[in-house]
Amino acid sequence: MSASKAHDAQSPSLGSLKIRLRHDIHWIAYPNTNRWVALDPIANAFYYFSQLEYQAALLLDGSRSVGQVLETVRNRTLNSYPTSAWIESFIHKLHRSELIEYPTGFKTNQLPTPRNRNSFFSSLLANPLSIRIPLLRPSIDYAWAQWIAKLLFSPYAITAILIGLLIVSYSVASRLLSRPNEILYDVGKIQGDRWLVLAALLVAIKSLHELGHYLACVYLKVRCAEIGALFLCFTPCLYCDTTESWKLPSRAHRAGIAAAGIYLECWIALAGGLVFLNTQSGLAHVLGGGLWLMCTVGTLLLNANPFFRYDGYFILSDLIGAPNLGAQSSQALWKSFIAWLGGPRANPQDFDLPIGLLSVFAILSMIYRWVVLGSIAFFLWHFLVPSGLGLYFLAIAGATCLGILRTASSQTYGLVAQLAAPEPISRWRLAACLGLIPILILAIFWIPLPNRSVHRGYIELHHSIPIYAPEDCTLTSINPMAIEPQKSIDRAGQVLVELDEPALRFEQLASMQDYTEILTRLELYRQAQGADETLAAEIPTLEKLSDQALSKVRWIEQRLEKLKILSPSSGQFLSKSGWSISGYERGEPKRHWQASLSESDQGKRVQRGELLGWFASSDQKEAAVLVPAETIRSIDTNTPVLLVADANPGRSIRAKIASYSNDPVPFFPSQLAGDAMFVLERDERGLWQSETPLYRVRIELIDADPSVAPGGLCSARFDLPRLTLAQRIYRFFATQFQLANDAR
Numbered sequence: 001m002s003a004s005k006a007h008d009a010q011s012p013s014l015g016s017l018k019i020r021l022r023h024d025i026h027w028i029a030y031p032n033t034n035r036w037v038a039l040d041p042i043a044n045a046f047y048y049f050s051q052l053e054y055q056a057a058l059l060l061d062g063s064r065s066v067g068q069v070l071e072t073v074r075n076r077t078l079n080s081y082p083t084s085a086w087i088e089s090f091i092h093k094l095h096r097s098e099l100i101e102y103p104t105g106f107k108t109n110q111l112p113t114p115r116n117r118n119s120f121f122s123s124l125l126a127n128p129l130s131i132r133i134p135l136l137r138p139s140i141d142y143a144w145a146q147w148i149a150k151l152l153f154s155p156y157a158i159t160a161i162l163i164g165l166l167i168v169s170y171s172v173a174s175r176l177l178s179r180p181n182e183i184l185y186d187v188g189k190i191q192g193d194r195w196l197v198l199a200a201l202l203v204a205i206k207s208l209h210e211l212g213h214y215l216a217c218v219y220l221k222v223r224c225a226e227i228g229a230l231f232l233c234f235t236p237c238l239y240c241d242t243t244e245s246w247k248l249p250s251r252a253h254r255a256g257i258a259a260a261g262i263y264l265e266c267w268i269a270l271a272g273g274l275v276f277l278n279t280q281s282g283l284a285h286v287l288g289g290g291l292w293l294m295c296t297v298g299t300l301l302l303n304a305n306p307f308f309r310y311d312g313y314f315i316l317s318d319l320i321g322a323p324n325l326g327a328q329s330s331q332a333l334w335k336s337f338i339a340w341l342g343g344p345r346a347n348p349q350d351f352d353l354p355i356g357l358l359s360v361f362a363i364l365s366m367i368y369r370w371v372v373l374g375s376i377a378f379f380l381w382h383f384l385v386p387s388g389l390g391l392y393f394l395a396i397a398g399a400t401c402l403g404i405l406r407t408a409s410s411q412t413y414g415l416v417a418q419l420a421a422p423e424p425i426s427r428w429r430l431a432a433c434l435g436l437i438p439i440l441i442l443a444i445f446w447i448p449l450p451n452r453s454v455h456r457g458y459i460e461l462h463h464s465i466p467i468y469a470p471e472d473c474t475l476t477s478i479n480p481m482a483i484e485p486q487k488s489i490d491r492a493g494q495v496l497v498e499l500d501e502p503a504l505r506f507e508q509l510a511s512m513q514d515y516t517e518i519l520t521r522l523e524l525y526r527q528a529q530g531a532d533e534t535l536a537a538e539i540p541t542l543e544k545l546s547d548q549a550l551s552k553v554r555w556i557e558q559r560l561e562k563l564k565i566l567s568p569s570s571g572q573f574l575s576k577s578g579w580s581i582s583g584y585e586r587g588e589p590k591r592h593w594q595a596s597l598s599e600s601d602q603g604k605r606v607q608r609g610e611l612l613g614w615f616a617s618s619d620q621k622e623a624a625v626l627v628p629a630e631t632i633r634s635i636d637t638n639t640p641v642l643l644v645a646d647a648n649p650g651r652s653i654r655a656k657i658a659s660y661s662n663d664p665v666p667f668f669p670s671q672l673a674g675d676a677m678f679v680l681e682r683d684e685r686g687l688w689q690s691e692t693p694l695y696r697v698r699i700e701l702i703d704a705d706p707s708v709a710p711g712g713l714c715s716a717r718f719d720l721p722r723l724t725l726a727q728r729i730y731r732f733f734a735t736q737f738q739l740a741n742d743a744r
Contacts, residue, residue, distance in 0.1 A: 020062030085422040134228040149219035168273035206237035212264030213240040258314035269295035307368040322352040332358035342426030448722035457625030458671040461616035469606040470562040473501040499563040515549035571617040626694040640719040658700040664693035
């Protein structure tokens with residue numbers, strides 16, 4: 001404390017100044033906290049002050065100097081010792097808020113210039129993605145509003161919507177997860193004016209969201225300050241200013257007003273979910289799913305998130321009793337940073353929560369906002385540029401960059417000003433902090449980072465031949481040599497599997513009978529052609545019918561011959577397999593592979609095209625992995641690769657690249673059709689196609705696990721050449737520009 005007193009001995013120029021607080025300022029105790037709210041009736045603005053600041057403000061009556069006010073506050077305070085830097089910062093705060101009157105002859109340039117809070121340009125730069133234009137101040141005495149609010153916020157309505165939304169959301173989520181590819185296919189059909197319909201729905205949803213706040217104010221009899229137009233990402237909708245809800249003594253009521261918009265979106269989500277569940281396809285089906293998605297997942301990510309200054313922020317602020325949580329957390333982080341640079345430490349009494357907790361909240365909010373900002377930019381880039389709305393995207397990006405530049409310049413000015421503060425920061429620490437910037441830049445451009453890429457694939461035998469069921473038929477016999485482990489076929493032409501189809505054999509008998517009858521008639525006509533010219537004229541027709549019947553007989557015989565599946569050479573037949581659990585070891589299931597074909601399967605029906613197994617001249621296994629163009633350009637046969645099979649995810653398999661294709665796969669393999677890593681849609685032929693071109697890489701398994709069987713899925717990790725962060729950013733934007741140009 002002696003150091004603080006010694007510093008105060010150097011009386012600043014502000015200490016002898018006599019300042020008077022405006023007489024029209026109203027002070028109101030903030031419910032359930034030690035804070036006070038100053039109401040400016042001219043600007044219709046509210047400002048939060050701590051108990052210590054409130055006591056100091058009441059002493060600013062124009063008869064005492066700032067130094068005398070500081071001494072009086074010190075004498076009344078037991079738990080802290082306010083310094084001259086604190087009183088000067090407090091006077092600056094009052095000056096910026098325009099809550100004080102200046103004595104005659106006082107030069108206002110002794111203090112920072114107040115910010116013009118009502119400047120449209122300033123608000124635009126502060127948040128270019130959220131522009132507000134006030135329109136009207138609605139009354140809370142409308143009969144229709146009171147009737148709707150009473151009905152909407154009754155306990156029965158709240159209970160019904162919560163239960164109904166849970167049931168509908170579970171049903172919608174189950175349906176979406178059960179057929180994700182079909183949903184993507186439906187979304188891909190949204191074109192032209194359907195996007196305009198979705199955009200109009202989004203505007204309507206957000207406007208009804210704000211209507212929910214207004215109805216909550218009506219229900220709790222709190223004046224709604226104003227309703228205006230909000231341009232969110234340059235998309236028009238409404239906004240409702242519920243600032244005066246802080247006057248309510250109940251935290252639950254204040255949080256309820258903040259949550260009313262989300263509550264109204266729950267009703268919209270319920271309606272959209274019911275439409276989605278009761279339709280199979282078409283515009284209504286897609287719009288219903290879109291309503292449910294926007295009002296549940298979208299609302300949780302944006303409106304209900306406390307890291308944005310939206311509903312979730314105000315709900316959290318009211319529930320924990322920390323008014324102006326965002327400003328407090330930003331101020332706590334800034335003062336903690338200044339203290340780390342050697343400046344004055346923050347006074348815990350100026351905050352409603354621990355300084356460390358507020359600083360963590362500020363950092364998390366900053367990270368989340370940047371992530372969301374990048375996601376919005378990525379979304380707008382992919383949808384606006386291909387649609388020919390590049391100027392629209394540039395306008396949003398330009399306004400955002402101006403806002404970032406404005407904030408950065410303001411913070412830089414504040415940091416430099418700390419060098420001339422009564423308790424200045426350390427020049428050495430500031431220099432060390434600024435020295436980290438070029439080091440960080442050098443690290444971005446010069447330090448290579450590991451570059452790993454993971455892709456999905458499936459296991460198959462090296463040079464294997466897949467064997468499919470040629471007909472809808474019955475399994476009659478299986479060669480024991482084909483299904484017993486460690487057994488192989490010693491020569492070509494041996495029977496592997498015998499199939500039979502009674503309907504096909506009956507068709508063979510009927511065809512043979514038809515052919516025999518035609519031959520008999522043909523022989524009789526030939527014998528009688530000399531006596532009857534009419535019979536002679538029919539002989540060419542019978543000969544043609546005979547040839548057709550013979551072709552049909554031979555075609556059926558060929559089909560029957562294919563029911564006897566023979567070995568093409570010496571080798572091994574591996575039937576289609578699947579894994580089963582044979583027990584548990586250390587709490588984990590023990591999995592082993594078993595053939596899906598056995599002697600007990602005789603008499604089993606199989607469908608045409610059903611995979612029965614593979615025949616290979618060797619038992620060498622390999623993986624077929626699908627990779628995008630970016631990966632195929634970065635690999636060669638020497639690229640390190642590690643394989644993990646889905647059947648045994650706890651073990652890594654050493655592998656090496658055997659070959660890779662320079663041409664994309666013509667159609668997506670059925671083995672990976674249900675994998676969540678791929679976004680698929682059907683082409684005009686009905687075949688699955690990937691959203692982006694994929695290339696097949698064949699990987700040889702060096703030490704394959706016995707549990708890894710053909711047909712199983714796997715993941716392959718490629719260790720690609722190392723890249724610096726700058727190279728990664730460059731490649732990312734180059735790829736996005738290329739995709740945008742291709743889409744155009």
